[in-house]
Amino acid sequence: MVQAVPFGSVELHLVSGVTLLREDAAVFEAMLEGWAAQQRGGRNLQAYTVGQRVHAVRRFQRFANAYPWEWSAAGFDEWMTDQVTVHQLVPSTIRNNQIAIRQFCDFLCSPHYGWADECERRFGSHPVQVCHEWNTRVHVQENEADPRRRPLTRQELQRLFDRADEEVETRLRAGRKGAASAYRDATLLKVIYAWGLRAREAIMLDTADYYRNPKLPDFGGFGFLRVRYGKASRGSPPKPRTVATVMPWAVDALADYVERVMPLMQGGQASALWWSERGTRLSQRSLNDRFAQLRDELGLDERLTPHCLRHSYATHLIEDGHDPVFVQRQLGHAYQSTTGIYTHVSEEFANRILKDALGRIPNLLPEGMEKQ
Structure with missing residues (x-):
């Protein structure tokens, strides 16, 4: 039985035996086409997601002024510094760019698609992984939105x-x-x-x-x-x-x-x-x-x-006594912890809950919070 050529393989995107006018640029474009095909056909990702990732790779290539078989971790570090200090991109955008470059390098380095061997044959060098744990952002919390955004009172x-x-x-x-x-x-x-x-x-x-x-x-x-x-x-x-x-x-x-x-x-x-x-x-x-x-x-x-209106909705439902699980379902969140990010209850509501809780414990209700 003949083994099928995987989506994104060099065999499908570079014609062998043909002299390319601008070899480096042509090979890079073929790499991007192969990676896009691998994501759409092999992984069934949406066209928008694939397009955003390809766009990130193009931006890094322009910044580095080098092709993938010439990339280095130092060049990637310089790009990250530019994104943080010059363009002041938000953490989620920076992480998405890092993910795109990491996955593109993984694709090129994988023996399943043949790009590393092709680069070695054509250019005497091959792509390496330029993203590692020391120069990429760790996703340590679920919400990275600007903390100054809030629900409306x-x-x-x-x-x-x-x-x-x-x-x-x-x-x-x-x-x-x-x-x-x-x-x-x-x-x-x-x-x-x-x-x-x-x-x-x-x-x-x-x-x-x-x-x-x-x-x-x-x-x-x-x-x-x-x-x-x-x-x-x-x-x-x-x-x-x-x-x-x-x-x-x-x-x-x-x-x-x-x-x-x-x-x-x-x-x-x-x-x-x-x-x-x-x-x-x-x-x-x-x-x-x-x-x-x-x-x-x-x-x-x-x-x-306009998204603050959604935050306001979640907050006000909780303040009005709706069950948190119901609010979670209304918002379409898979996890209640996500709903918690949207909920910013008022001090009045928090004090009312606190007074109710302390009122159930004899002699623990603070002065100034007398039970009604």
């Missing part, structure tokens, strides 16, 4: 919604264009918060994603939300989840938008929930820009993004 959240609603009224009174889009934006922000969504999850919603909850008929057709574009594991397709509706006021706001405003913006017969002024699905960039405008008008921290 209930007061800040109300101010945000009030300002978005005020813009609708202002445009209507002045007879200006854009009242419908302002109403759309106000509703979109409320939906992100009320169902604990990520920005892309919200942007990709269709009207058919909402459906009835038989146990809560008062919510009509908005009792459950099927999120189809949940955050994927690396290289995997989007992970869907079902979110139960828990905020009646959000149902009223969304139902009003769907009935009165969405038909004014809808393009054709498509079922997208959020439409741009051009009759196409609203972009995530438009959402980010609108949130940033409202945030700046209110004088909130410039590091806050």
